[in-house]
Amino acid sequence: MRLLNGFMVGLLALVVAGQAVAQQPKKPNIVILATGGTIAGAAASGTQAGYTSGAVTIDAMLKAVPGATDLANIKGEQIANVGSQDMSFEVLLKVAKRINELLPSPDVDGIVITHGTDTLEESAFFLNLVVKSDEPVVMVGSMRPSTAVSADGPLNLYNAIAVAGDAGAKGRGVLVVMNDWIHAAHSLTKTSTTAVQTFLSPVRGLAGIVAYGKSDWYNTPTWRHTTKSEFDITNVTALPRVDIVYGYVDMPADAIDSAVRNGAKGIVIAGVGNGNMNAASVQAASRAAKAGVPVVRSSRVATGSVGRNVELKDDELGLTASDELNPQKARILLSLALLQKRTPEQLQQLFYTY
Numbered sequence: 001m002r003l004l005n006g007f008m009v010g011l012l013a014l015v016v017a018g019q020a021v022a023q024q025p026k027k028p029n030i031v032i033l034a035t036g037g038t039i040a041g042a043a044a045s046g047t048q049a050g051y052t053s054g055a056v057t058i059d060a061m062l063k064a065v066p067g068a069t070d071l072a073n074i075k076g077e078q079i080a081n082v083g084s085q086d087m088s089f090e091v092l093l094k095v096a097k098r099i100n101e102l103l104p105s106p107d108v109d110g111i112v113i114t115h116g117t118d119t120l121e122e123s124a125f126f127l128n129l130v131v132k133s134d135e136p137v138v139m140v141g142s143m144r145p146s147t148a149v150s151a152d153g154p155l156n157l158y159n160a161i162a163v164a165g166d167a168g169a170k171g172r173g174v175l176v177v178m179n180d181w182i183h184a185a186h187s188l189t190k191t192s193t194t195a196v197q198t199f200l201s202p203v204r205g206l207a208g209i210v211a212y213g214k215s216d217w218y219n220t221p222t223w224r225h226t227t228k229s230e231f232d233i234t235n236v237t238a239l240p241r242v243d244i245v246y247g248y249v250d251m252p253a254d255a256i257d258s259a260v261r262n263g264a265k266g267i268v269i270a271g272v273g274n275g276n277m278n279a280a281s282v283q284a285a286s287r288a289a290k291a292g293v294p295v296v297r298s299s300r301v302a303t304g305s306v307g308r309n310v311e312l313k314d315d316e317l318g319l320t321a322s323d324e325l326n327p328q329k330a331r332i333l334l335s336l337a338l339l340q341k342r343t344p345e346q347l348q349q350l351f352y353t354y
């Protein structure tokens with residue numbers, strides 16, 4: 001009897017162990033596309049301010065993130081290694097096309113993109129409009145180089161990998177993970193030149209938070225993106241030039257004329273207040289728009305939207321209001337919009353939709 005009991009206990013232990021093995025959750029397969037930035041930056045010492053962006057490879061960055069391989073099966077690809085002040089549409093098109101190639105594969109569950117923070121919001125918004133998948137695409141950077149005392153890159157990267165493997169990230173468009181916060185591409189903006197807590201989503205709020213790999217989800221972006229977006233870059237090799245003209249006291253109207261003369265196919269005004277500019281600039285903007293170079297009125301103010309026909313009669317002047325997009329994101333949308341001919345009404349509609 002004692003022998004039989006022992007046998008039964010042994011059998012039970014085997015069954016329980018078998019179930020434990022069977023219940024181990026499958027690790028997601030994540031591909032990291034590295035483009036450079038401070039997260040890949042290096043300095044000669046841990047406390048100096050000066051450093052070089054985009055100096056460290058993705059393999060070296062991953063070595064500094066203990067536990068990353070417990071979260072996911074990871075493959076890294078070095079697409080570029082630049083400070084994001086040198087990011088270009090050429091590199092962004094390469095990244096977008098690679099994502100669209102990778103995500104349909106059953107062997108890829110999510111993408112992480114390492115990127116500098118200077119232009120992170122523009123790249124995130126661009127990818128948000130041209131990636132054709134509901135699978136997670138998560139961008140990540142850091143404010144301190146990899147060699148700094150208290151570098152923020154390793155934990156940001158750990159969290160980004162966790163978010164990319166989290167089912168809750170699906171269908172929210174391109175996300176940005178920085179300093180424990182998860183931002184949607186439409187809403188985030190960089191607010192401090194140097195502080196670690198630089199990114200905010202001031203109007204729409206956070207998509208969620210992530211603490212040591214555990215995500216908690218708040219908002220689902222309502223603006224159109226990814227699989228619902230009409231923009232297709234499959235056969236696109238370059239984007240039309242769009243210039244941003246800054247608004248200020250006594251701004252010279254010829255800044256707008258010279259953008260047109262220098263080949264801009266579209267112009268975004270980083271206007272004062274509700275997308276305003278002085279009278280001479282309004283006339284120059286209207287002239288440009290009526291001559292076939294669309295002008296979008298955005299604002300240099302950090303929050304709030306630019307309304308159509310509020311202080312300026314956009315209908316008469318032929319101008320477009322950027323709605324909630326800041327100048328740098330309005331420029332991305334206008335560049336993509338200019339890939340095909342659109343009426344002023346259609347153009348305005350895009351700014352209400354994306």
Ligand code: ASP
Nearest residue numbers: 037038083084116117118
């Ligand atoms: N200049 C750097 C870059 O954008 C700054 C950073 O990554 O934080 O690449």
